[in-house]
Amino acid sequence: MQTPPVTELSTRAREIFRLVVEGYLTSGQPVGSKTLASDGALNLSPASIRSVLAELEGLGLLAAPHTSAGRMPTEGGLRLFVDGMMQVAEPSDAERQAIERRLSAPGPIEAALEATSAILSDISGAAGMVMVPRREPRLAQLSLVPLSPDRALAVLVGEDGGIENRVITLSSPVMASALEQASNYITARLNGRTLAQAAAAMRAELANGRSQLDEASRDLVERGLAVWSEDAARRPVLIVRGQANLLDETALSDIDRVRSLLDDLESKQSVAELLDSARDADSTRIFIGSENRLFALSGSSIIASPYRDREGKVVGVLGVIGPTRLNYARVVPIVDFTAQSLGKLIG
Template identity: 40%
Template sequence: MALMDNTMLGDLNERSREVFRQIVDAYVETGEPIGSRTIARRMSEKLSAATVRNVMSDLEDQGLLVAPHISAGRLPSEKGLRLFVNALMEVGDLPHAERDQLTKNCERAGYSLDEMLGEATSMLSGLSRCAGLVVAPKTDGLRLKQIEFVPLSPGKVLAVLVAQNGSVENRIVDVPANLPTSALTEAANYLNTQLAGKTLDDARLLVARERDRIQTELDVLSANLIDAGIATWAGGVKDSSLIIKGQSQLLENIATIEQLETVRRLFNVLEARDQMIELLDVTSDAEGVQIFIGTENKLFGGSGLSMVISPYQNAEGSIVGAIGVVGPTRINYARIIPLVDYTAKLVGRLIG
């Protein structure tokens, strides 16, 4: 792809590149076909509309522009957008204010993994004006490494469960207000002795099988605490699951019935969660942000929408999930790419 982009870019002189860049910028702003007069007014070099029209004709012959229906204007093709993203676009840094907003909101989202991921997805949707989506980590087959109970306030305890792959799950557990710290210590010691190296399914079976014996070895409160500590994690995300926020963003700027039907078809795909786990497969063999423009994204069946997505890693550097956005092909790639990149790194840091 890169070699093809460089070859195609080499075929464009500086004037053609500038005209093409202005067409893409105008398309991102309006979503409408752009005419030669509009581009001539936007150019830094003073050119006549006729000259711009000739350049646009050449770009269309190269497959970089298309003429929708009978409109006199032109739009960048998927091939053109790919060239722009790969070879012409300048990606800046995410503004510090947005970094701080993302970080603070995700850190304040609570101790639950799914709450943090939900907040990250909502923030991503709001800042990008696209639908945000995240594939949550699998916990099926996850093996426990260490368990701790941390007192928060009377009647509230934080259960911290660390897996052997480095992922951490935190849940708040309700306990009697007068529960002694020694009971928490006993419960953690027992669990670390009995459950280290075991999967969550193993842990649930062990607790169920030995509940009576636990209640005789420890006091009733500790047994309840053990049960609650395991149950809260087991009640979380068991298999890879999908969180989607901001689908309504896709309904903005719908101009035709055909576009509306496209978005409706996409909604049906977004609801098919078993299919959406394929998003993780898309990113599992690559690093960093990936961009799928229009029909490049086979998962959406040529819906004419784009997806910008990045994998995120656990503390051991293993890819455990993916987060990104889905929107029209005219999304602001230069702004959204660093937004997705930072969010993925933030999520990885918080789960680690």
């Protein structure tokens, strides 16, 4: 059933609908006519309220999960509320400062991504997610340090000061001079380039015989490139934190839905593809329940926002996933602000 636009609802129906949705998002429980009448905001009898609730149910905006129970919004009702009625609550100064403080802690960008997913989980009470940026960092230096006759340590230094180490296996014992020659050769071609760009340039030189490297050093260059390229291919596309938040008391009454959601999160590639669809959004996007095929069974919602580097280019997407009763008004601006804060750290 296609839900009507909010403008077609009477003032009374809009107010009752708003109270039901807000009450449900706060408690996770259906809201009944007696509850609405007792708070005094409507100045209507329970019978009058029940009549409007029945009307809203007939329009497909509300549903009664059990006979004689209260009403809760349908997915269509939530969409109507989010798009046409919701009043967002901007993050408090304390929340802004907490987000910026945790993101600005010293360390590589991976640590900031981990912190971002944890922040989103802590504040939303759901699970936080961050897509790892597709863009590779600019590199400054690669050093090969001998560890044993058949092993060496490849130390990669980024322009942002980040340092990562990988152990490579040597095909035969190599002199320290060959390690130094290969290190200098790679570093000279890394400056200001991504690994992929540097690798393409080096392989072209080696293939065309333009390099002055001896056979041992050429082998080291190839092995050094291989270990870093392999590592990049294995890096996770998505960081998820706070899955345990999804197992609250309300969720345990619908354990099949929660199990389906956790299975979705285990399949990170599928969730990452959904997040990726928010890359071109001008602002935060909200996916509610079966609006997306991936969450048709789990009945979950995602609030997602792209984050940009200092040049304004989208480099990733972050967000929150949880039950459809997420506190959208509070979480949406938190996600948006966190995306802006993370973007400031991306070079």
